[in-house]
Amino acid sequence: MSQNLTMSPDLGKEDWDPDVITRMIFIGPGAHVSEQEIVSEFHMLDLPLTIKNTCYGSMISGKSEDVYKAIEEIRKLDPNHIFTKERGFAPGDPRRCRGHRFGPREGFHQMEKEYRILGFVAEALVDEFKKIMDDCIENK
Amino acid sequence: MGENMVKIAVYPPNSLILADLLERRGHTPLVLQKQIRQKIKDPEIDSPPMNITEEDPIKGLKYAAIEVPSGVRGRMSIIGPIIDEAEAAIVVDGAPYGFGCIGCARTNELSIFLLRNKGIPVLELNYPTNQDETYVMVNQINEFVDSLEQTAEEE
Numbered sequence: 001m002s003q004n005l006t007m008s009p010d011l012g013k014e015d016w017d018p019d020v021i022t023r024m025i026f027i028g029p030g031a032h033v034s035e036q037e038i039v040s041e042f043h044m045l046d047l048p049l050t051i052k053n054t055c056y057g058s059m060i061s062g063k064s065e066d067v068y069k070a071i072e073e074i075r076k077l078d079p080n081h082i083f084t085k086e087r088g089f090a091p092g093d094p095r096r097c098r099g100h101r102f103g104p105r106e107g108f109h110q111m112e113k114e115y116r117i118l119g120f121v122a123e124a125l126v127d128e129f130k131k132i133m134d135d136c137i138e139n140k
Numbered sequence: 141m142g143e144n145m146v147k148i149a150v151y152p153p154n155s156l157i158l159a160d161l162l163e164r165r166g167h168t169p170l171v172l173q174k175q176i177r178q179k180i181k182d183p184e185i186d187s188p189p190m191n192i193t194e195e196d197p198i199k200g201l202k203y204a205a206i207e208v209p210s211g212v213r214g215r216m217s218i219i220g221p222i223i224d225e226a227e228a229a230i231v232v233d234g235a236p237y238g239f240g241c242i243g244c245a246r247t248n249e250l251s252i253f254l255l256r257n258k259g260i261p262v263l264e265l266n267y268p269t270n271q272d273e274t275y276v277m278v279n280q281i282n283e284f285v286d287s288l289e290q291t292a293e294e295e
Binding site for chain 2: 015016017018021022026083084085086087088089095107110111113114117118120121123124125
């Protein structure tokens with residue numbers, strides 16, 4: 001386990017910048033978009049961001065202004081099924097990244113548990129009243 | 141972000157669902173990850189993997205007595221500023237996880253106690269296990285946020 005304890009990361013300029021933030025984008029069960037679509041959409045936005053495709057969705061890192069702008073845009077794809085969360089460490093940081101150390105990332109267990117009820121949360125967020133009204137207007 | 145934005149502490153402080161629900165409503169959830177980021181970007185920490193330094197248990201003394209184990213005080217140096225900053229809080233009991241910084245039961249008890257004693261509006265919920273309970277939780281959180289917005293407007 002010595003690798004886990006003696007890792008001394010070689011940090012770049014961006015890693016020390018307090019304005020650079022990282023956010024994780026989760027796609028809830030039953031979403032109408034795929035991970036790949038989300039990543040392509042991020043690339044299409046043409047913002048200076050680091051984008052990583054992951055199993056649960058994606059991870060973006062960059063200046064806070066750009067990150068929030070990108071999230072606002074990406075939520076429009078499927079507002080009820082796209083969830084986002086802060087992340088302390090940058091993508092691929094050797095202190096957290098699974099590629100450089102043993103075992104799953106600590107936050108993964110948290111994610112795994114919360115993912116079980118994420119589908120219900122997404123359903124609860126669907127605006128039933130709006131849905132009924134839209135149906136009524138369509139069938140008028 | 142809205143004009144009546146409220147800083148809300150969430151417990152567990154690294155929860156995805158709670159933080160996301162609050163951000164959807166335009167409020168700021170006070171999450172652990174932001175504190176951790178500040179810590180790892182601090183140039184004064186010379187051996188970055190060991191991001192808890194000997195200074196932290198000393199900072200934690202503000203929240204816990206000296207007899208309290210250093211682990212609790214070290215954690216409180218990170219969770220404490222969240223409690224100080226909070227204008228409201230949502231506490232979820234019985235969440236089936238406890239990893240990393242929130243893996244310590246005594247720290248959790250102390251943080252929840254401090255949040256309750258702070259005299260801010262606190263919403264206490266149980267972690268949902270099925271669909272109906274989840275719906276109830278989401279509705280309760282939304283109602284709580286609505287009530288916060290109303291009080292902010294009245295002021």
